Amino acid sequence: MSAFAPNDRVLISPRHLAGGGIDRLSDVIGPLIHLFDWQQRHDAATGHIVLDSPDRSVQLDVNSAESGGAWWHITHHDPYWAVEFTRQTPIEAVAAVARSLPQLLGDQRHADGIPLTSRTLTEIAVLNNWTVSPDGSTFASRDEHCTLRHMPEAEVAWSAQHSVHDESDTQWNVSFTRDAPEVLVAQFFTHLSTHTPVERTYRDIPRLVRDMDEALITPVRGAAVNPRVHHVAAQIGRIHSARRR
Template sequence: MKKQHQADWSAAEQAQQHYLIEPRHLAGGGDVRHVIEFLRASGWTDRSKRGGPLILDSPDHTVRVGYDPFTQPGSWTIRGTATRQQEAWHATLGRQTPVEIVAGFTDALTRPRSAHAPNVWAPLQEQGWQTERGRHFTAMSPDGNAFVQFHRAGPGEAFWWVGARTEHGRAWDAHFTLSTPMHLIQSFSAALADPQPVMRPRGHVPPSDRLRITSVSVLPSQLGAWQQARITAARAAAWARNSWLSSRSRPAARSRAIANHAYR
């Protein structure tokens, strides 16, 4: 009987119309849960209050990610506190920044830094973005609708400026202070330049003639499985990271105990 119920449920499931959108930098904001649920699954603490902005703190309390849709124009704000190895930093991303691109930055907050020196421009150049040297070093997308710029505001002043435009004007902007860790900006630029389309449901496709849109039918169970796979990957990475830190701390604790006993 149970198998029969499952078969009936599967048969009753209705496909929903969605759209694959290219280029992704013009796809619109998307579902913020793509970012937020990944951070939660990675062990971040949710400080949000009901009816207010979303706020999450990193496990070590050095980074805070916020999303406020209640103010105009609304934005993502990400702040890193000063540590021994890192100056304080701040990033602001417009509300219509596609969540897949935001996640390029925020997902990197949950991973250890690579041993390789970061290069913000490399992912862009690999995807055909054109770079131009001048007062401001700039990379422009192949369609001419998105840019990454190292903006020199004045003597000793500089910041990173990223944005996208349509025939209707500005779609979104993002700003990163000069002290923002470079590996995070590189991860952001890699997500920005990724040629893979992103998916949006009906009613959430921006009005622009510069989009390439493909209609697809998707089952709710498929959407749920894709979302769950991302969350599962975050939980697995967090578990592995915590296990590694725990295994490192145990020998150190034993050494301290032995040393304390020797001096008694």
């Protein structure tokens, strides 16, 4: 029996197991609207949202009514490139890409508060204990449930896949077409692979993940210390136990 009720707020790591966190939709679209003056079109009946950059060169399309396929679409018109995320992609990684878009278009407002990573993909992987293939084209999480692959000659040059035992509620996919700026891939990977936990309602964590040894889930309320400090302490304790074994 779980120690958590369905509505309990919890912290979970690693992030790739956390599920979408779609209740934090405003973390993606809010900064673009309120800080960078992107225009919003919203269909209240379906929940479909479209944001356009001020110069109309980039569009963010959010279609949460889509039963399958991608929920998030980012398209740049000239030159054409696209980024897509399916439903269960952790929203923190989606938001990291979306918040980077204004700087790519030359809008440097709030750049101090939305830093772009200067690390390479390999550096990000090593920092967060992901494995790197000998040719540097594939990065894998320690539990091997999540991979990021680079195929520079393909139309989809970068792709990320995640699944746990082929269960549909744990599967998600991300794609970056060939001309997508690599800094967007780096932003996505930085905010996906970090050890920092993310907050979810317990019921929103994919069902199969909740009892996995690889997933660390700790309470937001009721901890004797700050919830994030408590989670970090649990992470350290888990590492030490694994080393002893």
